[in-house]
Structures are given as structure tokens and as C-alpha cells.
Amino acid sequence: MELTRKILEGDVRAAARLMTMIENGASEARAALKSLYPHTGSGYIIGITGPPGSGKSTLTDELTDELRKRRKTVGIVAVDPTSPFTGGAILADRIRMQRHSLDADVFIRSMATRGHLGGLARATNDIVDVMDAAGKEVILIETVGVGQDEVEVVGTAHTCVVVSVPGLGDEVQAIKAGILEIGDIFVVNKADREGANRTATELEMMLHMAPDTGGWLPKVYKTVATKGKGIVELVDAIFEHKAFLDERDLRKKKGRERSERAFLTLLQETLAARTIERFKRNGSMKELIERIADRELDPYTAVEEVLESIGL
Amino acid sequence: MTTQVEQKIRVLIAKPGLDGHDRGAKVIARAFRDAGMEVIYTGLRQTPEMIASAAIQEDVDAIGLSCLSGAHMYLFPRVMELLRERGADDIVVFGGGTIPDEDIQKLKAAGIAAVFTPGATTGEAIEFVRTNVRKTV
Ligand code: B12
Numbered sequence: 001m002e003l004t005r006k007i008l009e010g011d012v013r014a015a016a017r018l019m020t021m022i023e024n025g026a027s028e029a030r031a032a033l034k035s036l037y038p039h040t041g042s043g044y045i046i047g048i049t050g051p052p053g054s055g056k057s058t059l060t061d062e063l064t065d066e067l068r069k070r071r072k073t074v075g076i077v078a079v080d081p082t083s084p085f086t087g088g089a090i091l092a093d094r095i096r097m098q099r100h101s102l103d104a105d106v107f108i109r110s111m112a113t114r115g116h117l118g119g120l121a122r123a124t125n126d127i128v129d130v131m132d133a134a135g136k137e138v139i140l141i142e143t144v145g146v147g148q149d150e151v152e153v154v155g156t157a158h159t160c161v162v163v164s165v166p167g168l169g170d171e172v173q174a175i176k177a178g179i180l181e182i183g184d185i186f187v188v189n190k191a192d193r194e195g196a197n198r199t200a201t202e203l204e205m206m207l208h209m210a211p212d213t214g215g216w217l218p219k220v221y222k223t224v225a226t227k228g229k230g231i232v233e234l235v236d237a238i239f240e241h242k243a244f245l246d247e248r249d250l251r252k253k254k255g256r257e258r259s260e261r262a263f264l265t266l267l268q269e270t271l272a273a274r275t276i277e278r279f280k281r282n283g284s285m286k287e288l289i290e291r292i293a294d295r296e297l298d299p300y301t302a303v304e305e306v307l308e309s310i311g312l
Numbered sequence: 313m314t315t316q317v318e319q320k321i322r323v324l325i326a327k328p329g330l331d332g333h334d335r336g337a338k339v340i341a342r343a344f345r346d347a348g349m350e351v352i353y354t355g356l357r358q359t360p361e362m363i364a365s366a367a368i369q370e371d372v373d374a375i376g377l378s379c380l381s382g383a384h385m386y387l388f389p390r391v392m393e394l395l396r397e398r399g400a401d402d403i404v405v406f407g408g409g410t411i412p413d414e415d416i417q418k419l420k421a422a423g424i425a426a427v428f429t430p431g432a433t434t435g436e437a438i439e440f441v442r443t444n445v446r447k448t449v
């Protein structure tokens with residue numbers, strides 16, 4: 001396939017085009033993803049999560065700089081929220097990363113959530129795969145950073161970096177509620193601000209009390225992303241975690257979990273779409289819903305009947 | 313894929329050159345978002361090379377350039393030239409800012425699809441994008 005061949009040869013435009021087709025759910029995307037799949041699986045995926053304004057984009061830019069010094073090619077997927085009212089979005093993470101835009105070994109792609117919850121967009125996983133197939137050795141994913149339920153990135157990334165900032169006691173509270181479990185590495189960014197040491201200590205204390213997650217002890221690092229401080233140490237920590245995973249064959253295990261999730265999601269989506277499509281062809285969806293709304297029929301029986309009618 | 317998700321218009325709004333006037337660009341970016349588009353905003357001080365490269369990576373349908381410094385006659389055509397070199401001149405390029413009438417014709421001859429000067433409404437710009445971007449993905 002022409003598109004696949006171009007992407008494997010490193011054609012940026014072709015890869016970018018496929019990413020759009022994936023986001024738009026175009027049918028050609030599926031064929032291209034099929035033929036790219038054997039070429040995926042070697043990229044090392046790093047998630048960067050944390051509240052808005054904590055410095056995720058600035059850190060991503062700095063991490064990229066350090067990774068390039070270590071001769072790694074880099075893909076960046078930066079996710080920003082879609083406005084639920086207009087369906088539009090302003091994707092502004094790139095502002096902080098533009099110095100890499102002329103580096104042929106860095107590919108930056110911004111994407112909007114388009115209504116998907118969990119910190120990523122629906123298509124993020126597939127877009128990471130395209131970067132992987134296009135030969136990017138390290139892929140950084142910057143999550144939306146709106147809520148506490150940014151857990152989806154764990155399912156995609158090999159190493160998950162959780163970013164917080166000094167001060168705000170609530171910030172630490174937010175981290176406690178759910179995000180503590182997902183971090184392999186914790187960063188207190190904006191360490192040039194007052195209270196960085198205290199925030200780091202608080203985090204360390206909470207990490208000590210956290211349940212054991214198989215031998216890896218997450219550490220807390222302080223950075224000043226705007227000045228490039230602490231970045232070398234942070235990249236070292238990421239590679240330490242990578243080595244930890246590889247020594248214990250855990251990267252493979254994570255990969256298998258990611259494959260399982262991707263497969264199940266795809267199966268669900270495809271099944272649902274085909275079921276609805278077929279049902280629409282045979283029966284009347286509108287009529288059925290009216291009967292449910294009028295309490296003539298309950299939704300549980302309705303679903304059973306629909307599945308039966310199409311032989312499932 | 314079987315699940316047909318909707319197709320969104322993606323636009324890059326960019327400030328080429330050293331010009332620091334960014335109000336107009338931000339007004340346009342917000343208006344486009346409110347019109348349901350995905351707007352990639354790359355901030356101030358972009359070279360034409362950076363703009364072309366970002367546009368290709370982001371696979372945008374259109375690029376909106378904003379310039380109030382008077383350097384539009386060099387910067388706008390240069391972006392077009394770079395896109396052409398990279399086979400990406402199907403991306404619609406348009407612009408705005410303080411641009412004298414006599415320059416607008418020349419810019420259009422260089423491939424800039426439209427120019428919006430102070431006083432132009434955001435509605436006009438939205439309408440332009442909706443009717444002019446490539447329809448097939
Ligand atoms: C506000 C302003 C400033 C502010 C800017 C604040 C900011 N962050 O933007 C400040 C005080 C910082 C400033 C500084 C300067 N300014 Co001043 N500034 C203005 C002023 C009064 C209004 C600009 C503005 O914000 N308008 C409101 C916005 C919403 O309108 P707009 O940008 O024109 O955008 C509209 C359209 O043009 C169009 N549009 C614009 N971009 C785009 C892009 C797309 C894609 C689309 C579709 C449409 C579009 O749509 C918008 C909505 O209608 C203009 C005069 C004027 N009347 O334009 C001078 C003006 C632009 N400035 C001027 C100058 C000379 C300067 C300075 C060099 C002054 C100095 N000697 O220090 C500095 C340079 C700063 C720099 N780093 O570049 C000159 C430029 C002359 C030229 N082009 O040759 C102007 C024209 C004043 C003049 N008549 O001399 N300025």
C-alpha cells in the first residue's frame with residue numbers, strides 16, 4: 001500500500017495524513033493501520049500527566065531536547081480538550097515546543113479529545129502506533145490534565161511521569177486521589193517557587209504509604225522546566241525505570257496489556273457499530289426507543305431482542 | 313473504520329516574523345474554536361520554515377497568518393513557496409492584519425487566498441474557511 005510505504009520511508013506528510021484519517025474514523029485508516037502494525041512495538045512510550053499549567057508542555061520540550069542530545073528520535077502527541085459546547089478546540093501545547101519543529105527527527109502532533117474522557121483522545125493510541133512505525137524511538141504523550149481521572153495514559157505508556165507544582169495543598173490532594181497509583185516518576189516542577197521542598201517531601205511521604213507495586217519505588221524529582229534544571233536527572237530516571245522494566249520482562253507484560261485493551265476496545269466499537277448499522281437496516285430504532293420511553297418495553301429486554309433479531 | 317466519527321476543520325494560526333501584535337491572531341483563534349474548528353496556535357516569532365513544518369505535521373486544512381508589522385510582503389509569499397516545495401500547497405493560506413490595499417492583489421497573485429484587514433469580522437473569516445478548505449481528507 002502506497003501510504004504505508006511512504007510512512008515507513010519517513011514521509012512526514014503521509015504519516016500526518018494518516019493521523020487525520022484515524023481521528024476522523026475514515027475507513028482507509030483501518031487498512032493502513034493493518035499494514036503498519038507489524039512495524040510497531042519498538043517505540044518507548046512515556047506519558048506526561050498533571051494539572052493544567054503545571055508545565056507539562058515545557059517539560060516535554062525540555063525532555064525532547066535532552067533525548068535528542070542522547071541521539072533518540074522523538075515523537076510527541078499533545079492532547080488538549082475539545083470544548084463541549086462548540087466542538088472546537090485551541091491546541092496550544094506546540095507553542096512551547098516550536099524550537100523542535102525544524103528537526104526532522106522530532107514529530108509533534110496536537111490532538112483534541114473530541115469528547116473522549118480519561119486524559120487522552122480516542123485516537124491517541126493509534127497515532128502513537130503511527131509514530132512508532134515511522135521510526136520514532138521515544139514517544140512522549142502529554143495528557144489533557146483536567147481532572148483526576150487521567151488514568152488512561154497508564155494503559156498506553158511504559159513510563160508515566162506525574163507533574164505537580166509547589167504550594168497548592170489541593171494539588172497534592174488531587175494527586176492522592178487516583179494519580180498516585182499511576183506515577184512511575186513524580187516531578188515537582190516550578191521548583192524555583194516557594195514550597196517546592198515541602199511539596200516534594202509530602203509527595204514522598206504519601207508514596208511511602210502507597211501499596212507496593214512490584215518492586216519499583218517511585219521517586220520525586222524537582223525541576224525548573226523554563227530553565228532546563230533537573231532535566232538530565234529526570235531523563236536518567238526515565239531510563240532507570242525502562243531498565244527496571246526490561247530486566248524483569250515487564251515491558252513485554254505492559255505491551256501485552258496494551259494490546260489486550262486495544263483489541264477489546266476495537267472489538268467493542270466494531271461490534272456496536274455493526275450491530276446498530278444492521279439493526280437500523282432491519283428494524284426501526286426510533287420506534288423501539290419510543291416504546292422504551294413510553295414504558296411499554298424495558299431497555300434490557302429491548303437489547304436482548306435486538307441482538308436476537310440479528311442472530312447474536 | 314466502521315464508526316464514522318465527524319470530520320473537523322483543522323487550522324494553524326501563526327504569527328510570522330518578529331511582530332508582537334497578537335490580539336488579532338488570538339481573536340481569530342478563539343472565533344474559529346467557537347465555530348467548531350480545531351485551531352493549532354504556535355505563538356509569536358515563527359519563521360516561515362517553522363510554520364510550513366508545523367502545518368505539515370499537524371496536517372491542517374488551512375493556515376491563517378497574522379501580521380501587523382508591515383513585513384507581510386516577504387513572509388506570506390515565503391510560506392507559500394515552502395509549502396509548494398514540500399508538495400503541500402493544497403493547504404489554503406490566508407492572512408490578516410494591517411495590510412495596505414495595494415499589497416492585497418500582489419499577495420493574492422502569490423497564492424494567498426484571502427486577506428482580512430482591521431475591521432473585518434470574525435464571521436467573514438469563518439465563512440471563508442468553511443467554503444474554501446479541502447473537502448476530502
Ligand atoms: C494594540 C497595538 C499595540 C499593542 C499590541 C498588544 C498585543 N499584544 O497585541 C502594543 C502597545 C504592544 C503595540 C506595540 C507596537 N506597535 Co502597535 N498597534 C496596536 C494597535 C493600536 C491595535 C492593534 C490591535 O490589537 N487591534 C485589535 C485586533 C483585534 O485587530 P487586528 O490585529 O487588526 O486584527 C483584525 C484584522 O486585522 C484581522 N486579522 C488580523 N490577523 C489576522 C489573521 C487571520 C488569519 C485573519 C483571518 C484575520 C486577521 O482580523 C482581526 C479582527 O478584525 C495598532 C493600530 C491599528 N489600528 O491596527 C498598532 C500598530 C499595529 N502598531 C504599530 C507599531 C509601529 C507598533 C510598535 C513598533 C511601536 C513602537 N515603536 O514601539 C510596537 C511593536 C510591538 C512588537 N513587538 O511588535 C503600527 C504598525 C505599523 C506598520 N504596520 O507599519 C500600528 C499599525 C499603529 C500605526 N498606525 O502606526 N501595539
Ligand SMILES: Nc1nc2c(ncn2[C@@H]2O[C@H](COP(=O)(O)OP(=O)(O)O)[C@@H](O)[C@H]2O)c(=O)[nH]1
Nearest residue numbers: 052053054055056057058189190223224225226
Ligand atoms: N516559574 C516557572 N514557570 C514555569 C516552569 N515550567 C513552566 N512554567 C510556566 O508555566 C506556564 C504553563 O506551562 P505549560 O508548559 O504550558 O503547562 P501545561 O499546561 O501543563 O502544559 C507557562 O507560562 C510556563 O512558562 C517552571 O519550572 N518555573
Ligand SMILES: [Mg+2]
Nearest residue numbers: 056057093142
Ligand atoms: Mg500543555
